[in-house]
Amino acid sequence: MSRVLRPAAFLDRDGVINVDHGYTYRPEDLTFVDGAPAAIRRLNEAGYLVVVVTNQSGVARGYYGEADVARFHAHMQRELAKVGARIDAFYACPYHAEGTVAAYRVDHPDRKPKPGMILRALHQLPIDRERSFLIGDQPSDMAAAASADIAGYPFSGGDLDDFLVTVLLQENAA
Numbered sequence: 001m002s003r004v005l006r007p008a009a010f011l012d013r014d015g016v017i018n019v020d021h022g023y024t025y026r027p028e029d030l031t032f033v034d035g036a037p038a039a040i041r042r043l044n045e046a047g048y049l050v051v052v053v054t055n056q057s058g059v060a061r062g063y064y065g066e067a068d069v070a071r072f073h074a075h076m077q078r079e080l081a082k083v084g085a086r087i088d089a090f091y092a093c094p095y096h097a098e099g100t101v102a103a104y105r106v107d108h109p110d111r112k113p114k115p116g117m118i119l120r121a122l123h124q125l126p127i128d129r130e131r132s133f134l135i136g137d138q139p140s141d142m143a144a145a146a147s148a149d150i151a152g153y154p155f156s157g158g159d160l161d162d163f164l165v166t167v168l169l170q171e172n173a174a
């Protein structure tokens with residue numbers, strides 16, 4: 001069986017998809033960044049795998065658990081489905097070298113700026129790395145993308161779908 005590779009759009013979560021309220025994990029605190037659902041739908045329709053890669057050190061800090069992160073993502077997915085948008089995979093890193101929860105107090109290769117989550121996705125999903133890119137709002141996102149040898153586009157706020165249109169123009173010109 002042939003394995004058809006697809007481009008992937010790696011998206012940071014807090015500050016890119018949802019408004020970053022600081023350690024956001026309660027479903028009722030989900031506020032989409034302007035244009036984020038439309039951007040994800042645009043990526044779905046363009047044939048991209050949409051992969052979230054998010055540092056969640058709040059787990060290591062004892063603010064919430066991994067089940068809370070999963071619940072938040074399930075809620076996000078349900079809200080996106082209402083507008084015909086879909087995230088294909090979520091990768092969340094609960095670790096932090098200075099965490100207060102012993103099980104998560106690890107300098108882990110998944111934590112951005114390290115590229116672990118991206119590299120795992122590239123391994124686990126049918127992704128064409130050369131046609132893939134990442135959008136993030138922090139220097140650590142750009143560093144993770146560079147380490148994984150994919151393009152990184154820094155999003156500094158505004159409408160994510162407008163931003164994505166400019167990204168796709170650059171990607172298609174490359």
Ligand SMILES: [Mg+2]
Nearest residue numbers: 012014015137
């Ligand atoms: Mg962020």
